[in-house]
Amino acid sequence: MASASKKNIAFLWAAQGITAAGDAMYQIALVWLILDVTGSSLITGLVAMSAYLPALLFGLWAGVFSDRYPRMTIMVLSQVSQALTVAVIPVLIWNGWSHSLLIGCLAFLRASFGTLFPPALNAFVPEIVSGDRLVKTNSILSTSSQLAYLIGPALAGSLLKFISISWLFVLDGVSFLAALGILLFIRAPKYPRRIPSKESRSFRDILQGFAYLKSHSTVGYMLFLTVINNVFIMGPAIVGTPILVKQALHGTATDYAYVEALMALGMLIGSGLVYQFLHFVRSGRLLLIGMILDGLTYALFFLAQSVTFVMVMIVIHGIGIPLIVISRTAIIQKHVENAYHGRLFSMVHLSVVGVTALSSALTGIFAGFIEIRLIYLGIGLGAAACGFIGAFIPGLQDLD
Numbered sequence: 001m002a003s004a005s006k007k008n009i010a011f012l013w014a015a016q017g018i019t020a021a022g023d024a025m026y027q028i029a030l031v032w033l034i035l036d037v038t039g040s041s042l043i044t045g046l047v048a049m050s051a052y053l054p055a056l057l058f059g060l061w062a063g064v065f066s067d068r069y070p071r072m073t074i075m076v077l078s079q080v081s082q083a084l085t086v087a088v089i090p091v092l093i094w095n096g097w098s099h100s101l102l103i104g105c106l107a108f109l110r111a112s113f114g115t116l117f118p119p120a121l122n123a124f125v126p127e128i129v130s131g132d133r134l135v136k137t138n139s140i141l142s143t144s145s146q147l148a149y150l151i152g153p154a155l156a157g158s159l160l161k162f163i164s165i166s167w168l169f170v171l172d173g174v175s176f177l178a179a180l181g182i183l184l185f186i187r188a189p190k191y192p193r194r195i196p197s198k199e200s201r202s203f204r205d206i207l208q209g210f211a212y213l214k215s216h217s218t219v220g221y222m223l224f225l226t227v228i229n230n231v232f233i234m235g236p237a238i239v240g241t242p243i244l245v246k247q248a249l250h251g252t253a254t255d256y257a258y259v260e261a262l263m264a265l266g267m268l269i270g271s272g273l274v275y276q277f278l279h280f281v282r283s284g285r286l287l288l289i290g291m292i293l294d295g296l297t298y299a300l301f302f303l304a305q306s307v308t309f310v311m312v313m314i315v316i317h318g319i320g321i322p323l324i325v326i327s328r329t330a331i332i333q334k335h336v337e338n339a340y341h342g343r344l345f346s347m348v349h350l351s352v353v354g355v356t357a358l359s360s361a362l363t364g365i366f367a368g369f370i371e372i373r374l375i376y377l378g379i380g381l382g383a384a385a386c387g388f389i390g391a392f393i394p395g396l397q398d399l400d
Contacts, residue, residue, distance in 0.1 A: 008128045009137060011186045015179040016121070017144035019079070022175025024152030026086065028260060029168035030107060031242050032253050033093075034100055036165075041247075043100055045239045045364015049357040050104040052238075054112035056354030059119075063346025064205045066119040067339060071127075074120040076183055081113035083176035086169055093166040111353075118349045123341035126333045134333045138326045139275040146271055146322070149264030157257030165253065209343035212336070218395040219335060219344070222287070225390050226328065226351040229291055232383040234352070235359030236298065236376055244301070244310065244372045251307045262311050266318020273319070274326050283327040283334075284399035290323025291387030299380025302373045331399050 030051060035044045065074060089106055092098055129137045156168055213220035245251040245259060274286070281289075297317035304310050328348065336344050366375055390396055 005128050008186050009140065011182050012121070012125075013141055013144040015182040016141060017148045018175050018182070019179040020145035020148035021152035021155075022172035022179075024149045024260060024264070025156045025168040025175075026172040027238070028153055028156050028253070028257050029165050029172075030103070031239065032246075032256060033098070033165055034103065035242055035246060036253075037098060038100055041239070041243055041367040042364045044242070045235070045361050045367070047100055047104040047107060048235075048239050048360035048364070051107040051111050052234075052353050052357035052360060054108060054115050055349055055352075056357050058112060058115050059346045059350035059354050060206045060209070060343070061346075062115045062349070063119045063209065063343035065116065066123050066342025066346065067205070068342075071120040071124040071342070072183070072186060074116050075124070076180060078113050078117040078120070079176045079180040079183065082110050083173045083180070085110040085113060086176070087173045089169040090166040093164075093169075115346075115349065115353075118353075119342045119345035122329060122333070122345040122348075123338070126338060126341065134330050136275060138329045138333075139271050139322070142271045142322055142326055143268060146264050146267040150261050150268060151264075153257040153259075153261035153264065157254040157261065160253050160257065206343065209340060209347065212340050212344075213347075216335070218393070218399065219331065221393045222284075222328065222331065222390075222396060222399075223344075223347055223351055225291075225386055225393070225396075226348065227355055229294075229383050229386040230352050230355040231359050231362075232379040232386070233294060233298065233359070234356035235361070235363030236379050238356060239360045239363040240367065240372055240375060241310075243367050244304065244376070245307060248372050249304065249307050249310065255307045259307070259310055259314055263314045263318040266315040267321050268318075269315075270319040270322035271326065274322055282398060282400050283331045284396045286323050286327040287331070288387045288390045288397065290320045290327065291390065292384045293320030294324060295380045295382065295384025295387065297380070298383060299377050301376035301380070304373060304376075335399065 031044060031048055034047045035041070038044065085106060089103060092102055092106075125137060125141070126134065159167070213223065241259060242256050245256045249255075270290075294317065297313060297320065300313055301310065304313070332341070332344050332348065363375065
């Protein structure tokens, strides 16, 4: 890997890590704040939904922008917009205006700007890294967010002993500005790009993306499987965890923060395993193994009787997540033309973050009349089933 490329990867690693640390604090603060203010799992689920709904509404257009315009510019604009939006939340809290509707609207706006970042980032990586280095590069980049999701929640848990939860929103805003400063050091390569003509239309470009999936059915089936898997997984991960810790196990905000940090520890271990020992496994097979592990470990939360048990199991659960994310990213980067990378990665973002909106709302609704541990059992088995079903999709296991 050339020296300039290594520097770019290092800068991306640092910028992504700082942003992810802020995101980790933000997610803890947002969900716990609403659950604490309202005491309602339903309202908590709806506010969480508002933070992920933009990916469902705007995610595909974000991919079109990433294929039309300089990806580095899009990443910079996304960081600035999110910093300005999140800064409003602590102001509302300090003035006694922390109404769930207002917070939900700001969460929606912040996430709308955030939707631009993932497809631009993932589409930018193949421009600076050769194809044979993508799996290892993605493993390296994934460790930045995993370290951040380990350090961020752990730091939040410690800080909450001395500061109010509103200051976590402030730290999130600062993280965007710090990451922005690092992004500006990246030397974007002069990569050949499709320049939109006067006849170019966003909706037509989106349809072209779906047409591409139709002609590459194995990748299309992989994305469909991702959607179904995340319907099961994402809501309990975002909404179910604080409900389990706070209402079922009578834990504190600090307990919740440490649980989130320990999941990141498991993800970090998983990324290390991929980098050192599993990079030779075909990406398609690695994806399915990750889905099965991800689901079965969540099902075991049915047995949780203490926060300590949750802390142990969440580490094991986290190990399976990088197997899914790293392999899926590498499959698209390797098997999809660069001109379609933005749109395909926006579809991935839609199938993960967008589906989280639906899954969060459903989890909040079901938690109102079904014990949360039973929900974990059901969604865990359903998620694991996705991995077994994927084994019967022609060609998926053989994707490298």
